[in-house]
Amino acid sequence: MTSGRRMMMGASGAGSSGYDFYGWGRGYAIGDGLAVNRSSPIKVGTEPWTSVSGMKNHFVGLKSDGTIWAWGGNGHGQLGQGDTVVSSSPIQIGSGTDWAFASGNYQRTGAIKTDGTLWLCGKGNSGSLGQGDAISRSTLVQVGALTNWSSVDGGGYFHIAIKTDGTLWGWGRASVGRNGHHDSVNRSSPAQIGTATNWTHVSCGNNHTLARASDGTMWSWGFGNAGKLGHGTVINVSSPTQIGALTTWASVHTSANSSFAIKTDGTLWSWGHNDAGSLGQGNKTYRSSPVQVGALTDWADVQGGGNDGIVGLKTDGTIFTWGDNSAGQLGLGTATAVDASSPIQVGAASDWSLIASTGANVIAVKE
Numbered sequence: 001m002t003s004g005r006r007m008m009m010g011a012s013g014a015g016s017s018g019y020d021f022y023g024w025g026r027g028y029a030i031g032d033g034l035a036v037n038r039s040s041p042i043k044v045g046t047e048p049w050t051s052v053s054g055m056k057n058h059f060v061g062l063k064s065d066g067t068i069w070a071w072g073g074n075g076h077g078q079l080g081q082g083d084t085v086v087s088s089s090p091i092q093i094g095s096g097t098d099w100a101f102a103s104g105n106y107q108r109t110g111a112i113k114t115d116g117t118l119w120l121c122g123k124g125n126s127g128s129l130g131q132g133d134a135i136s137r138s139t140l141v142q143v144g145a146l147t148n149w150s151s152v153d154g155g156g157y158f159h160i161a162i163k164t165d166g167t168l169w170g171w172g173r174a175s176v177g178r179n180g181h182h183d184s185v186n187r188s189s190p191a192q193i194g195t196a197t198n199w200t201h202v203s204c205g206n207n208h209t210l211a212r213a214s215d216g217t218m219w220s221w222g223f224g225n226a227g228k229l230g231h232g233t234v235i236n237v238s239s240p241t242q243i244g245a246l247t248t249w250a251s252v253h254t255s256a257n258s259s260f261a262i263k264t265d266g267t268l269w270s271w272g273h274n275d276a277g278s279l280g281q282g283n284k285t286y287r288s289s290p291v292q293v294g295a296l297t298d299w300a301d302v303q304g305g306g307n308d309g310i311v312g313l314k315t316d317g318t319i320f321t322w323g324d325n326s327a328g329q330l331g332l333g334t335a336t337a338v339d340a341s342s343p344i345q346v347g348a349a350s351d352w353s354l355i356a357s358t359g360a361n362v363i364a365v366k367e
Helices: none
Strands: 019-025 038-047 049-055 058-063 068-072 087-092 099-105 108-113 118-122 137-142 149-155 158-163 168-172 187-192 199-204 208-213 218-222 237-242 249-254 258-263 268-272 287-292 299-303 309-314 319-323 340-345 352-357 361-366
Touching (some): 058 108, 099 149, 118 149, 158 199, 199 249, 208 258, 249 299, 258 299, 309 352
Parallel strands (some): 049 099
Antiparallel strands (some): 019 038, 049 058, 108 118, 149 158, 158 168, 258 268, 268 287, 299 309, 309 319, 319 340, 352 361
8 A cells, every 4th residue: 555644554454453552742632531641652542553643732532443543632623523522532533344444634534435435524715625616524525436446545624635646636726836737827626737647656755745756756835935846946836846866765754844754775865944954963953955853764754744754764663853842742741842853762662663742742642
């Protein structure tokens, strides 16, 4: 399965009997039902999560039985419950057991069924729900009638998706080039971006997107402020443009205004906005091209969100955090105004298998 920006598959996947589920950071989206900020990991429960995904203020989880669940902020119906009531613990979206992919996007939730159909709910500004209008929905609605969707991710009022044939599709707000169509036209239904058929992975920030192609190249488009497109400038780009010439990129990841990528050699790279030290470079200097984070070669995943707290997972099952710590989202036992500009290990555990972050909250799962 092609994974989205905030989606990480567990090592065991479907069929596992259960996972220990932990949360920390800003309280309303930790999942423990108490809405209390936590500065250290707290066990929420044991659930058979096969993926967890988050952005801005809510999380979405997919279980091994094919059900999807959501929790956190719900101001635009992104929890899929038919209302706008916040939930501080996971609640099931509908009763279906045929979901294959789910992602928590910017004030919206995206999901794909085993039949390849695409579904969205939440804020509908600029046509971002793909329904031919700009109306918000508080329950999941199908996008068109096609049955070949593979993954979807979304930023500020736009979505980018990949089909099983490797084609790339974008819709929603066009300002600063975010929907990828090289024009200023908002689109309220999916439209193909270019003609390439080799896209494997896409990740959306607030108003920029990173994508990976099957040849290992990395591409970006959208708002270029802070250098987050990685082209050595702060210029906006309105259609996919290759970052450098390397063909060794394994995955791409975004927070709201920063960018991250992992190479096939396990090294981690970052660029873009860095006010809270969220690039992990030991400083707060903005970068407009990818710069390696430390010298380690065992990074497996990195997740940000709508704020500047970053969490990374290594292949040895350890978790590291850096960036903003105002809500205790670094998991280090304190919530302070002091940011961490380099990765710091969270505890001593080495059996973590999933991570997700909104930037202010972290969800992590042990096998």
